[in-house]
Amino acid sequence: MTGTTDYPPFRLFNTLSRSVEVVQTLEPGVLRFYSCGPTVYSYAHIGNFRTFLTADLIVRAARAIGWSVQYVTNITDVGHLTDDDVADGGGEDRMAKALSSREGERFGNVWDLARYYADQLVADWKTLNLLEPTLRPRATEHMRQQILTIRRLIDSGHAYETELGIYFSVPSFADYGKLSGNEDAGQLAEAVRDVVTDPGKRDPRDFALWKKDDKHLMQWFSPWGWGFPGWHIECSVMAVEYLGEQIDIHGGGEDLIFPHHECEIAQAESQSGKRFARYWVHTRFLQVEGRKMAKRDGTFLTVRDLVGRKEDGGRGFDPAAVRLALMSGQYRKPANFTFETLRASARHIQRIREARKVAAGAVGAVVGETSGRDNSSDATSGRLDAVYNRALASLLDDLNTPEAIAAGLEGVKVILASADGMSAREADAALVWLDRMEALIGWEGPPPSLATGGEDDFAATVERLLSERTTARSKRDFARADAIRDELVDMGVEVMDAPGGPMWRKKLTV
Numbered sequence: 001m002t003g004t005t006d007y008p009p010f011r012l013f014n015t016l017s018r019s020v021e022v023v024q025t026l027e028p029g030v031l032r033f034y035s036c037g038p039t040v041y042s043y044a045h046i047g048n049f050r051t052f053l054t055a056d057l058i059v060r061a062a063r064a065i066g067w068s069v070q071y072v073t074n075i076t077d078v079g080h081l082t083d084d085d086v087a088d089g090g091g092e093d094r095m096a097k098a099l100s101s102r103e104g105e106r107f108g109n110v111w112d113l114a115r116y117y118a119d120q121l122v123a124d125w126k127t128l129n130l131l132e133p134t135l136r137p138r139a140t141e142h143m144r145q146q147i148l149t150i151r152r153l154i155d156s157g158h159a160y161e162t163e164l165g166i167y168f169s170v171p172s173f174a175d176y177g178k179l180s181g182n183e184d185a186g187q188l189a190e191a192v193r194d195v196v197t198d199p200g201k202r203d204p205r206d207f208a209l210w211k212k213d214d215k216h217l218m219q220w221f222s223p224w225g226w227g228f229p230g231w232h233i234e235c236s237v238m239a240v241e242y243l244g245e246q247i248d249i250h251g252g253g254e255d256l257i258f259p260h261h262e263c264e265i266a267q268a269e270s271q272s273g274k275r276f277a278r279y280w281v282h283t284r285f286l287q288v289e290g291r292k293m294a295k296r297d298g299t300f301l302t303v304r305d306l307v308g309r310k311e312d313g314g315r316g317f318d319p320a321a322v323r324l325a326l327m328s329g330q331y332r333k334p335a336n337f338t339f340e341t342l343r344a345s346a347r348h349i350q351r352i353r354e355a356r357k358v359a360a361g362a363v364g365a366v367v368g369e370t371s372g373r374d375n376s377s378d379a380t381s382g383r384l385d386a387v388y389n390r391a392l393a394s395l396l397d398d399l400n401t402p403e404a405i406a407a408g409l410e411g412v413k414v415i416l417a418s419a420d421g422m423s424a425r426e427a428d429a430a431l432v433w434l435d436r437m438e439a440l441i442g443w444e445g446p447p448p449s450l451a452t453g454g455e456d457d458f459a460a461t462v463e464r465l466l467s468e469r470t471t472a473r474s475k476r477d478f479a480r481a482d483a484i485r486d487e488l489v490d491m492g493v494e495v496m497d498a499p500g501g502p503m504w505r506k507k508l509t510v
């Protein structure tokens with residue numbers, strides 16, 4: 001204990017200790033946080049986004065108490081295997097499978113597919129008003145670091161080579177199983193029994209760090225020939241690269257506890273000899289209308305499905321309503337996403353937007369007309385302060401979002417109740433409160449697209465045309481691609497083709 005920390009306590013459930021703990025960061029006032037991102041072989045579904053929302057709220061709560069946050073979340077843009085949810089990682093490559101599916105037909109190759117879905121992920125991320133991370137590293141851009149780490153694991157006796165790949169030696173790391181409780185060797189062997197295994201593996205629990213495969217759609221050259229890395233090595237390598245050998249919080253969906261996070265711990269701690277992450281935070285699965293999400297019964301929902309959905313007179317749902325519905329249950333409880341909750345959330349958002357409109361409209365209220373209300377303005381701001389403190393305390397209490405939202409809605413009620421003849425001072429207090437609540441739980445977000453101005457529409461049109469042009473080019477439809485380029489030139493847009501995809505700017509008119 002340094003004795004210098006007088007931050008309010010931030011409590012989170014730690015999967016490692018199976019209890020709610022007060023987060024003590026390694027460096028007082030600085031939070032080092034890594035949250036696992038998605039594999040981009042398709043659109044992320046709202047269950048994935050509930051997990052990203054947990055990360056978002058951890059960052060917001062930490063900032064609200066004055067911590068500075070280093071927040072890293074990755075994009076897995078190298079195909080990991082359909083059976084990677086068992087530690088052995090056999091089965092079919094997810095990206096290759098997506099490329100050969102009907103939706104995959106429009107992509108020229110697996111790299112285009114990964115880039116497209118990574119871009120869509122970031123777009124949906126913004127739609128849901130999720131904070132931009134400090135860094136969003138991609139697996140394919142960290143191949144050298146992964147290869148070097150694997151080599152160090154071999155050199156230190158924690159990994160070995162077979163004819164088919166490189167494996168981490170589980171018996172070489174005594175703490176394996178401490179996160180998931182999966183410590184029984186017999187049980188683990190049972191769990192991986194059905195997967196195609198490598199006869200050269202020394203222990204059935206050993207997991208792949210590198211697969212030798214010169215036929216794979218994404219392959220890199222390594223000291224062991226052509227191949228590609230295992231999924232688990234990517235995250236621990238990028239976390240250590242950007243946050244150091246020891247981080248404060250590591251998060252993800254509950255399905256990542258085993259094997260992914262268990263394997264990350266083994267890889268990182270066997271190298272550093274230090275505890276990798278102090279707190280492990282996992283978000284429970286989301287059901288839709290009481291069922292596991294499945295494409296065939298219409299319960300597999302993406303952000304764009306909901307925002308683009310033709311509801312309420314032809315308009316989709318307000319993205320803020322989708323976010324609020326996803327926040328309406330605490331992250332650690334199984335959640336059921338229903339359209340009833342979504343509609344109720346949409347009504348709440350309408351009231352929040354109405355409160356902002358009322359307050360913004362009253363900012364210039366003439367003092368003489370409302371001077372009789374000065375006492376009530378102090379009362380209003382006092383009540384709003386109390387409501388904010390309750391919302392913050394709820395978030396700091398293991399991200400109790402239902403309580404935080406309930407407190408917030410009470411504040412909205414206070415504002416709307418004083419709407420009639422609101423004084424300028426009351427309006428100021430209301431706007432300050434709305435901004436503080438927005439920073440804390442991000443419930444308003446940017447105004448819905450209909451309310452946005454001309455500049456945003458222009459940018460959206462350019463982005464749409466660029467994406468159509470990329471698609472046309474990947475299908476080798478150059479005539480269409482050139483036609484789109486001409487259209488962009490007519491709009492006064494200059495396009496530069498960069499390695500990471502096309503960039504554009506509006507030409508300056510002299």
Ligand SMILES: [Zn+2]
Pocket residue numbers: 036037235260
């Ligand atoms: Zn990960």
